Amino acid sequence: MTGTDARNRAAVVTAFGEPLEITEIALREVRAGEVLVRLEYAAVCITDVYASNGSTRSIPPFVTGHAATGIVHEVGPGVRTLAVGDRVSITGTTECGVCDFCLKGTPGACAEVFEQGPRPIGTLPDGREVVVEGGIGAYLQWNVYREGTVVRLSPELDPVQAALFGCGISSGLGAVLSVAEVQTGATVAINGAGHLGLWMLQGARLANASRIIVVEPDPRRRAIAAGLGATDIVDPADGDPVAQVKALTDRGRGVDYSFEAVGTGAAMAQAFAMSRNGGTTVATGMRARGDTVELNVLDFAIRAKRVMSSQTGGGAIHRDIPRWDRLLREGRIDPSPIVSEVFPLDRINDAFAAAVARDVLTGIIDLR
Ligand SMILES: NC(=O)c1ccc[n+]([C@@H]2O[C@H](COP(=O)([O-])OP(=O)(O)OC[C@H]3O[C@@H](n4cnc5c(N)ncnc54)[C@H](O)[C@@H]3O)[C@@H](O)[C@H]2O)c1
Ligand SMILES: [Zn+2]
Ligand SMILES: [Zn+2]
Missing domain, CATH: 3.90.180.10 (Medium-chain alcohol dehydrogenases, catalytic domain)
Structure with a gap:
């Protein structure tokens, strides 16, 4: 047949x-x-x-x-x-x-x-x-x-x-572990705690990040992020999320790695703004074809900030999905919430x- x-x-x-x-x-x-x-x-x-x-x-x-x-x-x-x-x-x-x-x-x-x-x-x-x-x-x-x-x-x-x-697992874990290659002890911010961001959060835990700050306007999703091990939760309604995240970092410098899982150019700029000088931003979201993001030249020319793209976690699916398969079998990642x-x-x-x-x-x- x-x-x-x-x-x-x-x-x-x-x-x-x-x-x-x-x-x-x-x-x-x-x-x-x-x-x-x-x-x-x-x-x-x-x-x-x-x-x-x-x-x-x-x-x-x-x-x-x-x-x-x-x-x-x-x-x-x-x-x-x-x-x-x-x-x-x-x-x-x-x-x-x-x-x-x-x-x-x-x-x-x-x-x-x-x-x-x-x-x-x-x-x-x-x-x-x-x-x-x-x-x-x-x-x-x-x-x-x-x-x-x-x-x-x-x-x-x-x-x-x-x-x-x-998608969720390969895009989220891959953004953190395969694209950004987050280092042990690093500080991480995740913008958006949805289908994608909650897997970035689990990736940051696997990488042994020291701080995992989640920015999310929806209270139901903030609660799930807390349950999955976010160390700090930011509600944008409490004030500028960039200032809130920076205030949680050493000398207010910003995080080592910042992730965008929202879908707008504005959210990408928000993620970038909360990364430290020399830090890395991984942008993954999209909603409207023509949306753009405007960034300051000095951040690239002299402040050494980096921006990376992550399409399905970098796309090395034949190498990576077997890794995620093993993590799921070993109970080291949790899809249940x-x-x-x-x-x-x-x-x-x-x-x-x-x-x-x-x-x-x-x-x-x-x-x-
Ligand atoms: N590049 C990839 O591989 C890839 C993979 C999956 C999804 N995506 C894209 O990533 C984006 C997120 O996908 P999703 O499935 O998680 O969507 P989702 O709708 O489940 O989650 C997005 C979350 O962002 C939150 N949010 C809105 N404004 C915010 C702000 N200013 N700051 C912080 N959080 C904010 C929303 O409340 C929501 O919980 C979408 O644009 C989607 O198309 C890309
Ligand atoms: Zn998808
Ligand atoms: Zn090819």
């Missing part, structure tokens, strides 16, 4: 800003270098909501979603690292391993993510071709993926929790609305 023989229910973006449409997709055949996956669970990331509103480059109809678990059902010619029956992570980026960007040590900029156009995966009942956002697509029951997007997982993991490997609620596919629009309202941290879509 191939996926094309089975029913393939999917949540499709058919118009920007409209609810996703639950329909069926007739999947195309598996090609060389691809695998067919029967999906189990997909995690909701706010990036999918923004994509469905037109923040990225796909044109409807398309399927969004970029973090899921599933079982490999068929393997195309040339696939070397995956076999039928493997439980896998569908991941928010592709690491092809052979493009210039991957070979130069920057898989987060892999050509398969940024230089290939929309990837057609099949057709809708009305005959229109449907593509996948970012070459991934996870809100459907069956899909075809390039080998570089899929990472084998330990079979004993809970597939609901493991759905977070594809972050995995908020499991929604059936029919209720995906409720899951999106709950993410926007901050009523859930990471909603999970049941695709079985």
